Amino acid sequence: EPEVTQTPSHQVTQMGQEVILRCVPISNHLYFYWYRQILGQKVEFLVSFYNNEISEKSEIFDDQFSVERPDGSNFTLKIRSTKLEDSAMYFCASSSRQGSTEAFFGQGTRLTVV
Amino acid sequence: SQQGEEDPQALSIQEGENATMNCSYKTSINNLQWYRQNSGRGLVHLILIRSNEREKHSGRLRVTLDTSKKSSSLLITASRAADTASYFCATSSQGNNRLAFGKGNQVVVIP
Numbered sequence: 001e002p003e004v005t006q007t008p009s010h011q012v013t014q015m016g017q018e019v020i021l022r023c024v025p026i027s028n029h030l031y032f033y034w035y036r037q038i039l040g041q042k043v044e045f046l047v048s049f050y051n052n053e054i055s056e057k058s059e060i061f062d063d064q065f066s067v068e069r070p071d072g073s074n075f076t077l078k079i080r081s082t083k084l085e086d087s088a089m090y091f092c093a094s095s096s097r098q099g100s101t102e103a104f105f106g107q108g109t110r111l112t113v114v
Numbered sequence: 115s116q117q118g119e120e121d122p123q124a125l126s127i128q129e130g131e132n133a134t135m136n137c138s139y140k141t142s143i144n145n146l147q148w149y150r151q152n153s154g155r156g157l158v159h160l161i162l163i164r165s166n167e168r169e170k171h172s173g174r175l176r177v178t179l180d181t182s183k184k185s186s187s188l189l190i191t192a193s194r195a196a197d198t199a200s201y202f203c204a205t206s207s208q209g210n211n212r213l214a215f216g217k218g219n220q221v222v223v224i225p
Contacts, residue, residue, distance in 0.1 A: 105156050
């Protein structure tokens with residue numbers, strides 16, 4: 001069964017460092033997403049990506065965040081200068097159509113900023 | 115903005131019993147989805163119900179949607195120990211890319 005894969009599963013980084021979280025969405029999907037879940041809190045939408053550009057972003061997704069699909073298969077989330085409050089589980093998701101069908105999520109990357 | 119919110123209850127039930135959890139939201143939706151999350155793991159899609167549907171079944175899962183009350187329920191029948199997880203509802207609205215998740219219900223099924 002096709003699945004969304006994320007690497008690494010766990011990343012520890014120093015405050016102020018840049019991190020790149022990687023995702024391989026399901027191959028025939030066209031819409032890609034990043035969500036995050038701070039420990040004990042809700043899953044929060046960060047950004048959606050379609051046709052090689054951001055289609056929607058939340059207020060969380062500020063200038064410190066960027067997304068890229070560098071090679072047609074990988075989908076990355078970059079945090080330029082990490083803060084302690086960026087510590088969370090980051091989930092990548094993909095779907096075949098916008099909004100009207102289910103989104104498939106990866107296993108997540110647990111980011112710990114120290 | 116729309117928001118899925120589950121009743122903030124933790125359920126602890128015996129294997130074989132049914133588990134019911136609820137979700138309410140605030141604005142018009144295109145569909146509502148339920149996800150399961152095992153501890154520290156990813157989100158697994160369980161079932162999607164569209165705004166023009168009132169009830170849907172998938173295996174041991176039964177979902178209802180009441181758009182007049184802006185609420186949904188998820189019923190797991192004949193629960194198993196493997197059903198132990200957190201369950202989230204998430205809503206999607208027309209023309210909107212994002213899913214709005216609720217806080218999640220923790221379900222523990224005791225063998």
